[in-house]
Amino acid sequence: xxxxxxxxxxxxxxxxxxxxxxxxxxxxxxxxxxxxxxxxxxxxxxxxxxxxxxxxxxxxxxxxxxxxxxxxxxxxxxxxxxxxxxxxxxxxxxxxxxxxxxxxxxxxxxxxxxxxxxxxxxxxxxxxxxxxxxxxxxxxxxxxxxxxxxxxxxxxxxxxxx
Numbered sequence: 645x646x647x648x649x650x651x652x653x654x655x656x657x658x659x660x661x662x663x664x665x666x667x668x669x670x671x672x673x674x675x676x677x678x679x680x681x682x683x684x685x686x687x688x689x690x691x692x693x694x695x696x697x698x699x700x701x702x703x704x705x706x707x708x709x710x711x712x713x714x715x716x717x718x719x720x721x722x723x724x725x726x727x728x729x730x731x732x733x734x735x736x737x738x739x740x741x742x743x744x745x746x747x748x749x750x751x752x753x754x755x756x757x758x759x760x761x762x763x764x765x766x767x768x769x770x771x772x773x774x775x776x777x778x779x780x781x782x783x784x785x786x787x788x789x790x791x792x793x794x795x796x797x798x799x800x801x802x803x804x805x806x
Contacts, residue, residue, distance in 0.1 A: 678766050
């Protein structure tokens with residue numbers, strides 16, 4: 645799927661659409677993504693700040709999705725765990741910027757090459773336009789080479805010579 649198509653579909657996805665979460669940008673190479681949570685009357689909490697569930701939701705799928713697209717179809721990529729630390733009240737629109745470095749993808753491929761499961765934490769800050777941190781979100785991903793890809797890789801290795 646093209647990144648631009650993905651962005652449009654995510655913005656029509658009801659949990660995002662109805663909570664004013666908008667994917668602003670996805671790079672064509674799937675290494676960067678920007679998302680905004682707009683503060684609206686229907687998504688404020690009792691004290692008129694960003695609802696904590698929406699702060700987590702605006703970041704929820706993106707480390708997994710970027711990693712899936714970078715690794716390709718030969719890998720299982722799942723969310724394993726997550727957490728959020730609330731740092732300051734969100735009294736305005738807030739933003740998250742995800743940047744998946746090529747070196748991280750190389751590390752995941754190398755660690756998963758033998759078929760073992762790999763667990764890795766990813767962090768993203770949720771900030772105001774001016775850069776004030778509102779929350780810090782951590783997501784742990786599970787990555788594993790699929791069995792078919794493992795058997796193909798072992799079949800490609802040359803037989804030992806005697």
